Every structure is written in C-alpha cells, then in structure tokens.
Amino acid sequence: MTAIYPEFEGKTAMVSAAGDGIGRAAAIAFARNGARVVVTDINPQSGQETADLIKEAGGTALFFRCDVAEDTDNREAVAFAVSEFGKLNYAFNNAGLTSPRIPLVEASGEFVDRQIGVNTKAFWSAMRHQIPAMIDQGGGAIVNSSSILAHVGLAGKSIYSATKAAVIGMTRGAAIDYGPQNIRINAICPGTTETAMLRNRMKEIGDDDAQLNAIRAQQVINRWAQPSELAEPALFLCSDGASYIVGATLIVDGGYTIR
Amino acid sequence: MIRYPEFVGKVAIVTGAGSGIGRAAACAFARNGAQVVVSDIDDEAGAETVRLIEAAGGEAAYRHCDVALLADHQAAVAFAESRYGGLDFAFNNAGAVAPKVPLAATPEQMFDLIIAVNVRGLAAAMGCQIAAMTARGGGAIVNNASTLAHVGLAGRAVYAGSKGSVVAMSRGAAVDCGPANIRVNAISAGTTDTGEMRPLFDEIADKPERQAAVRAMQVVNRWAQPEEIAEPVLFLCSEGASYITGTSLAVDGGFTSR
Numbered sequence: 001m002t003a004i005y006p007e008f009e010g011k012t013a014m015v016s017a018a019g020d021g022i023g024r025a026a027a028i029a030f031a032r033n034g035a036r037v038v039v040t041d042i043n044p045q046s047g048q049e050t051a052d053l054i055k056e057a058g059g060t061a062l063f064f065r066c067d068v069a070e071d072t073d074n075r076e077a078v079a080f081a082v083s084e085f086g087k088l089n090y091a092f093n094n095a096g097l098t099s100p101r102i103p104l105v106e107a108s109g110e111f112v113d114r115q116i117g118v119n120t121k122a123f124w125s126a127m128r129h130q131i132p133a134m135i136d137q138g139g140g141a142i143v144n145s146s147s148i149l150a151h152v153g154l155a156g157k158s159i160y161s162a163t164k165a166a167v168i169g170m171t172r173g174a175a176i177d178y179g180p181q182n183i184r185i186n187a188i189c190p191g192t193t194e195t196a197m198l199r200n201r202m203k204e205i206g207d208d209d210a211q212l213n214a215i216r217a218q219q220v221i222n223r224w225a226q227p228s229e230l231a232e233p234a235l236f237l238c239s240d241g242a243s244y245i246v247g248a249t250l251i252v253d254g255g256y257t258i259r
Numbered sequence: 260m261i262r263y264p265e266f267v268g269k270v271a272i273v274t275g276a277g278s279g280i281g282r283a284a285a286c287a288f289a290r291n292g293a294q295v296v297v298s299d300i301d302d303e304a305g306a307e308t309v310r311l312i313e314a315a316g317g318e319a320a321y322r323h324c325d326v327a328l329l330a331d332h333q334a335a336v337a338f339a340e341s342r343y344g345g346l347d348f349a350f351n352n353a354g355a356v357a358p359k360v361p362l363a364a365t366p367e368q369m370f371d372l373i374i375a376v377n378v379r380g381l382a383a384a385m386g387c388q389i390a391a392m393t394a395r396g397g398g399a400i401v402n403n404a405s406t407l408a409h410v411g412l413a414g415r416a417v418y419a420g421s422k423g424s425v426v427a428m429s430r431g432a433a434v435d436c437g438p439a440n441i442r443v444n445a446i447s448a449g450t451t452d453t454g455e456m457r458p459l460f461d462e463i464a465d466k467p468e469r470q471a472a473v474r475a476m477q478v479v480n481r482w483a484q485p486e487e488i489a490e491p492v493l494f495l496c497s498e499g500a501s502y503i504t505g506t507s508l509a510v511d512g513g514f515t516s517r
Binding site: 240246 | 260261262263264430433434437438440442449477478479480483487488490491493494497498499500501502503504505506508509510511512513515516517
C-alpha cells in the first residue's frame, strides 16, 4: 500500500535515471498520484519503457534522453518539461554512477573526474536549470540522491563516498540559497536496494546462501530494499507534508549505518 | 485528507496529545483511520483532543499519562490493548523544557526533571511499547528529539544533552528491535507554534524586530505549524517508510542547515 498525494495532481515532476530501479519506481508513483512526469535516462529503451508503463496505467509521462553529466542535456530536459507540461514543480535527481572497489592510490585521474562529473557536478548542472524553472512558477521541491557512503566508509569506495558527501553539502547550501524563493531541497541516502546493480551482483553470487545472507545482515532489518521503498520517501519529501523539511538528509537504509 | 490507507484499523499512542504537535499528530492519525490513544498529563486538554477527533468522525480515547512514570506507560499500553486490541504505532512526543540556564548554573532539581522526563521516561515508554508491538508482530515508534540534539544554543546544554540521548536511544532501540519488525526513528523538530513556545511568542508579541529575528533563524523565514511536524511523524510510521529505521529526520525549516 502506498501513500496518497492529491497535491501532485496536475503538477510536473522530472526523475532522472527513471529507466530502472528507484527512478522508475518514483516516476510511476508520481504518475499514480496524478503528476505529469518527465522520465529521463541515458538509455532510451529503458526510459521509454518506463514512460510506456505509466501511460498503460493511465498516467501521463514523456521520455527525454538525458546524460546527467552533460549540462546541455539537463538544460534541454528542463526546457522540455516546461514546454510540454507548462512548468516544473518537482525534481528527483536520482541518477548516479556506481563505483568498482578501487583503493584511493590506485584510482586514476580520469576515474576521479568521471565520478565527480556524474555524482557531484551533475547535481549542480541539474539544479541550476531546475531551480529557475521552479522559481518561475512560484516554488518547488528537489530531492537529491546521495548515499549511505556519505556517512560511513567502505573499502575501495573513498572517491565515491566523497562525491556523495558533496551531494549533501550542495543540497544544504542550495536549500539555504533558494529557501526564500519557496524551493525546498533535500537529500536521501539509499542503502542496499534491489536495482540492476544489485541483481548483477546477485547473479555473480548465484545461490551462495552464505554470501546472500551476509548482504542481508548488513541491515538491522536483515534484507535489502525494494526500489519502491526508496521512491516513497522521495515522494514524501516533495509533498506538502514535508513543507517544513529543508536542507535535510533522510537516510533510508534499513539501519545499515546505525551500528 | 487520507494519505495512509494502511492506517485504517491500526492503533496509535500519542503522548503529550493534549496540545501542539501531539494533538496535530493524534488528529492526523485518526483522520487516516487509526484508533488513537490520546495521552497527556493535562486531563482536560487530552479530553478536548478526543472531542476534536470524535467530532471529525474519528476514533480516540483518552488516558492520563505522566511520561516520567513507568507505571503510567504500562497502563497506557495495557489500555491500548484492552480497548483496541493491540498497539501498532507510538509517537513519544511529550518532553520537558527548561528555562535558559547555563550548564554550571543548572540546579540539580532541574537536571533531574529533564533527564527523568526526556531520557528515563522515554526508555520506560519504549520498553512497554516494544513489548506490545512484538506481541503484535511489528510496529513503528517515532521519538521527538530536537534540533538542539544537533546544534548548540545558549543556556540549553542540559536540554540538548537529554535530546541527544533521544537520538542515540532511538538508534540503539532500532538495532535491538529490528528483528522484531519494529522500526524506531526520531524527528528533530524546529521552532513550532505550540504552547511550549508560547512564553517566547508572548514576549515578542509587540516586538516586530524580535519576531523577525525568530523567523530568520529558519531558511524558510517562518516558524512551523504543528501539522507540519505531525505529517513527517505519520510518514515515518507508514509503509512508505518501511526501509527507514534508526535515523533522525530534521523537520526544522532549515534551522540546522547553517
């Protein structure tokens, strides 16, 4: 059972990396509540599929291809939202780049630049276009996807951790800058979630129960999340119920970081 | 407005529900179909909350509870079980505030009161609630911490310490009772238009500059209405928060962002 947000009716939401996983779940949930959704993804097939799923269910959605590392793509995605649906109310900046495990000394300059490009600079780029569009229509809400690794360390993930910590800092700072214009900006920190990445890892693990159980046991609640369990908090943070939540970080990790 | 259809038929306890954030949360739980045990130390205020809920077509019953007392928590939880058949959600909202006093000047009596209500009382409450929720197969608890668990304010060291304990205790309890399918989280509410803040609001009622200063502590340049704190509490109890446990959510209009 999912929450009901009547205030989303007729609003416009854009969700990045909405071709799969958390982004797809969020796009579908926005549309189910009556929002018109701009589905963006770097992959046109999966992105279009999300838009089609929404339309088949009676919702309104359009796909727009967007590589979040390209400022032009982010600018055009926002322009597309405004031209197709008249305005932009909500943005869930969900896209990110996962990282293989590379100890800091072994990470190349290109690797670091790419991580920062997608996981940090892309948030600046997306928000710099989203915020003016939201101001134009009187306000809005942005949710940025950080990570539990902004809060705790993991072997071989120092660069990734740094990029995701930067998302929190940028979220907080932008919230201060644009709070007076009625734009609320918050971050969520997802933990272990059943996305394509995790499914690939599980394929490698096969039916090694000991390894699967070890992944589950990293959480206090002894399981990984379904994508909808991350999408729902993102929707809540956009909703009127979160009207006093500004510059905050919501950890959604089944208790991964609390011990 | 019904946001959380899964609340229909569920049972919630809200402490300090005779006013402010607690009353707003009790009303919101009831509006979403939950049966609410309204608890407060002020019987008249608590009964008024029940009247408000009943007038709106909701289900609630009042139970006196001094949150410093273990026996009162035991009785409140037993009341929820006998009256409504169990306990699903608890919002431990009641707390003690103290006048501004630097730590070294804090009288022992004030220290003991703050700790008795905000720390010891919370442990007592959760102990009773977790047992009942475990019997039910799961549940969700939200504890009212404070922005002062995260940032300092002159003359509030002891209060801040007690609210820091609320965050830490929520985290620890979440670890303990995760396997029992009970989620425990804290919210850190900022400046809210409640009775607790009334002395300040009265003091600055005819001082526009001071009002502006209090507003300007928030990025959003205003204080909150109680409903704006109650809504996140309900969300944390809802199925949408099924993967959120042991965390602390700041609901402060950006107070702690800078």
